[in-house]
Amino acid sequence: MLFTGSEQSARFALVDCNNFYVSCERVFDPSLAARPVVVLSNNDGCVIARSDEAKQLGISMGTPFFKCRELISHHGVRVFSSNYALYGDMSARVMETLRRFSPRMEEYSIDEAFLACAQRENPADWARRVRSQVARCTGIPVSIGIASTKTLAKIAARAAKKQPDAGGVFDLDGCADSERVLESVAVADVWGVGRRYAELLRRSGIITARDLKGADEGWVRRHMTVQGLRTVLELRGVSCLGVEDVAPALRSILSSRSFGSPVDDPARLREALAEYISTAAAKLRSRSLLTAVMQVFITTGAHGPGPHHSAALTLSLPQPLSSTPELIRHGLAGLERLYRRGVRYRKTGVMLTALQKERAHQPVLFGCAPAADERSRRFMEAVDAINARWGRGAVSFAVPSRAARAWRMQRRFMSGRYTTCWSELPKARA
DNA sequence: TCTGGGGTCCTAGGACCC
DNA sequence: TCTGGGGTCCTAGGACCC
DSSP states (O other), X not given: OOOSSOOTTXXXXXXXXXXXXXXXXXXXXXXXXXXXXXXXXXXXXXXXXXXXXXXXXXXXXXXXXXXXXXXXXXXXXXXXXXXXXXXXXXXXXXXXXXXXXXXXXXXXXXXXXXXXXXXXXXXXXXXXXXXXXXXXXXXXXXXXXXXXXXXXXXXXXXXXXXXXXXXXXXXXTTXXXXXXXXXXXXXXXXXXXXXXHHHHHHHTTOOBHHHHHTSOHHHHHHHHHXXXXXXXXXXXXXXXOOOOOSXXXXXXXXXXXEEEEEEOOHHHHHHHHHHHHHHHXXXXXHTTEEEEEEEEEEEOOSSSSSOOOEEEXXXXXXXXXXXXXXXXXXXXXXXXXHOOTTOOEEEEEEEEEEEEETTTOOOOTTSOOHHHHHHHHHHHXXXXXXXXXXXXXXXXXSSOTTOOOTTSOOOTTOOOOTTTOGGGOOOSOO
């Protein structure tokens, strides 16, 4: 379906937290203000957030840490490992603040939300109030873009950031020369256009957002599917995407990590996979879901020394499950079939799919007896309650808790979990 | 025995997002 | 030496059925 949420005279506000992860770190460490700061991905692999000062030094998004390490130490850039406990909690606070301003709101990502604002008489004034309230309640600076479609609101938010005199708010509908704004946006920066499509478009002479707006519909449909066509219509002000204020049901759950160093010992691989399965299963239960299909995989990645090997196995489970030990049993049996001796693996993981609501599930004829099912459910409930009280990993399966493990990911620059852990509250005085 | 057309379901792969 | 992790959607093609 092309039009999922088209509405008459729609207006959308996109609220986007500025350099979100960096801003979170700055809230709890004022010495970071006005200094170049970067935050690294899991495993301290690459740069995923940069302060404006770090951007000015030429550190780009996704740069591997080892490639910019020299630049970083030369300029005294402060470096942080990803602290998702902190960022997730700060995100919840921002969203809670935003919710007071519009009943129709979509949490689009950890640092962005769309708000419907069709009823506002002066949306820019309203957005400025939103902005100052978020800053007051959370300490997080945001930019707000307003337009008649979500895709244009993304562009407006970008303009709000780029134009210093915009004061963090930009209303594309109220802008006299919106065509010029579109002309200033490279097609690769349009929402929905990634690297591959940007290259294809460039070869066809479509360079800016304005070019894409005027592109031939048939050509776009053929080369970029209906999603590309939606993007073009949205650029023309035809709203194809609505505010999805009810979160759609989760389709899959993935848990995987790269190892801190390569692993060839099958026992270590089993430990790691068992832990990722535990994580995925806990998420499954927290949403009251069951999984019917589980995919396990191992890989050496495409680079690095030694033989390369990537393999995945899709397992149809005998009945929908959410019990950690059951899932680990199936997963480890799968791993057994994938593993090759002498190969140094860099990553393993699990994906749970064919998810269904716990209540909707009908027990299969030859599955566990209902009493055994119920025992297992109550057992996992108890485990989850203990882990909620004492911290993740207080009770775990098949792996020893809190032991030092060589395959653990690297997180050498971690800040405190200031808002979610009593023992790591920020100190007013050392 | 050979053959066509059309429908559904599933999977793999490719594209995108943050 | 060293390049994240967790998601979604769309399409093409194969298997299977009538």
